[in-house]
Amino acid sequence: MLTDLFFSFLQIGLFSIGGGYVAIPLIQQQVVDRHGWLSMAVFNDLVTIAEMTPGPIGINAATFVGVRTAGVPGAVIASLGFVLPSMVIVTLLGWLYYRYRKAQLMQSILGGLRPVVVALIASAALGIALQAVFGSLRPTLASADWLALVLMIGAFLALRLLKWHPILTMLLCGVVYTAVSLLFFPG
Amino acid sequence: MQTKNAGVSRGKTLWTLFSSMLYISTFTFGGGLVIVSLMKKKFVNELGWIPENEMLDLTAIAQTAPGPIAVNAAVLVGWRMGGFLGMLAAALGTVLPPMLVLLGLSACYELFSKNRYVALMLKGMQAGVAAVILDVVWGLSEKVIGSRSPLRIGLMIAAFIAAYFLKVNVIWLLLAAVAVGAVSALITQRRNTHAD
Numbered sequence: 321m322l323t324d325l326f327f328s329f330l331q332i333g334l335f336s337i338g339g340g341y342v343a344i345p346l347i348q349q350q351v352v353d354r355h356g357w358l359s360m361a362v363f364n365d366l367v368t369i370a371e372m373t374p375g376p377i378g379i380n381a382a383t384f385v386g387v388r389t390a391g392v393p394g395a396v397i398a399s400l401g402f403v404l405p406s407m408v409i410v411t412l413l414g415w416l417y418y419r420y421r422k423a424q425l426m427q428s429i430l431g432g433l434r435p436v437v438v439a440l441i442a443s444a445a446l447g448i449a450l451q452a453v454f455g456s457l458r459p460t461l462a463s464a465d466w467l468a469l470v471l472m473i474g475a476f477l478a479l480r481l482l483k484w485h486p487i488l489t490m491l492l493c494g495v496v497y498t499a500v501s502l503l504f505f506p507g
Numbered sequence: 508m509q510t511k512n513a514g515v516s517r518g519k520t521l522w523t524l525f526s527s528m529l530y531i532s533t534f535t536f537g538g539g540l541v542i543v544s545l546m547k548k549k550f551v552n553e554l555g556w557i558p559e560n561e562m563l564d565l566t567a568i569a570q571t572a573p574g575p576i577a578v579n580a581a582v583l584v585g586w587r588m589g590g591f592l593g594m595l596a597a598a599l600g601t602v603l604p605p606m607l608v609l610l611g612l613s614a615c616y617e618l619f620s621k622n623r624y625v626a627l628m629l630k631g632m633q634a635g636v637a638a639v640i641l642d643v644v645w646g647l648s649e650k651v652i653g654s655r656s657p658l659r660i661g662l663m664i665a666a667f668i669a670a671y672f673l674k675v676n677v678i679w680l681l682l683a684a685v686a687v688g689a690v691s692a693l694i695t696q697r698r699n700t701h702a703d
Binding site: 333334335336343365368369371372373374375376377378379380383384387388392395396399402403405406407409410411413414417418421424425427428429430431432433434435436437438439440441442443444445446447448449451452453465468469471472473474475476478479480486487489490491492493494495496497498501502 | 639664
């Protein structure tokens with residue numbers, strides 16, 4: 321059982337290139353279709369929980385599936401399997417980077433990569449902002465959450481101009497949102 | 508490499524790596540690039556451990572490699588600052604919070620996912636997360652635009668359109684950027700040899 325868990329999540333870790341949304345179908349394939357560790361309904365709950373809790377979905381899934389099938393050791397083994405391939409590959413890439421980054425060609429390649437990384441972070445930012453304010457990626461006036469919009473703009477200004485602490489700002493947004501919602505829409 | 512930390516004991520570096528990642532990972536919702544944004548704030552702006560450009564390079568590597576971006580980025584920063592043990596400390600700090608939260612929740616997940624207070628708190632925090640990542644984007648893109656390099660600004664705009672509107676896979680975008688960088692290096696080189 322532990323070996324099965326380890327190798328399933330090793331495969332998921334090895335092939336989920338490009339972020340969480342690539343990992344979800346891979347996890348489903350291994351955990352629901354192939355091994356039947358979770359039913360489709362519980363898997364959908366898992367995806368919801370993963371979005372509500374911190375951390376990469378792969379770790380969330382590995383822990384959840386692991387603990388349900390083989391207790392805490394299962395959770396540890398599955399998570400270990402999930403991160404092992406990327407740890408090895410990323411260390412190798414990191415080694416190459418630090419070895420050759422001073423080379424002229426490498427400098428030029430990195431000069432091309434950096435603006436693209438900025439664009440990728442910007443793309444993620446726009447998606448998250450729309451999700452926060454409209455609850456989906458398609459903004460309509462009716463679906464706008466004005467409180468979230470005001471909080472987002474306020475928090476942005478506090479971070480940019482007053483250099484507020486990012487995590488405290490995030491928590492404060494949560495507290496203010498909860499307090500205002502309960503105050504004006506009780507029940 | 509970094510003289511700033513020469514006097515600081517290795518144990519302290521390892522502890523800072525572990526505790527920073529533990530803290531960031533505990534409070535970060537919404538995908539790997541959010542964690543990377545917070546790591547940039549912590550390790551580049553707050554601690555001054557890593558130059559901004561290097562952090563962008565490490566982000567590119569973290570995205571190219573398989574697996575979760577957050578863990579990959581933590582591995583790279585940890586390895587850079589504290590070798591093998593640093594890598595383990597940073598990776599453990601990143602993985603521990605989601606593991607503990609899921610272990611706790613696996614018993615009572617229905618209660619959690621349907622609780623009204625939890626939902627409101629998360630909704631509000633999502634607005635805060637958006638603000639944090641927008642703040643990081645603002646700072647980074649300001650620097651790209653400030654470089655006044657048409658190639659870099661053009662690449663940034665093209666990559667944004669390709670990623671957000673055309674939904675082009677991240678790997679293709681990174682490979683295209685590598686190709687553009689390599690070609691521009693060859694052109695510069697040829698120009699230089701002609702000039703000689």
